[in-house]
Amino acid sequence: CANTDAQALKNLNSRTLLQLGSTVTRGLGAGANPAMGKDAAEE
Helix, strand or coil, X not given: XXXXXXXXXXXXXXXXXXXXXXXXXXXXXXXXXXXXXXXXHHC
16 A cells, blocks of 8 residues: 555555655645645655
8 A cells, every 4th residue: 555644644554555755745635736746645
């Protein structure tokens, strides 16, 4: 599972977790902002 929201990842029981864009989003979600999501994925 991949997400920009570190807190959301903590609540998952998945074998593989990937936090995207920890610098761009500072561990928070992208707020449904496609540009921020793109930047997080490219980070």
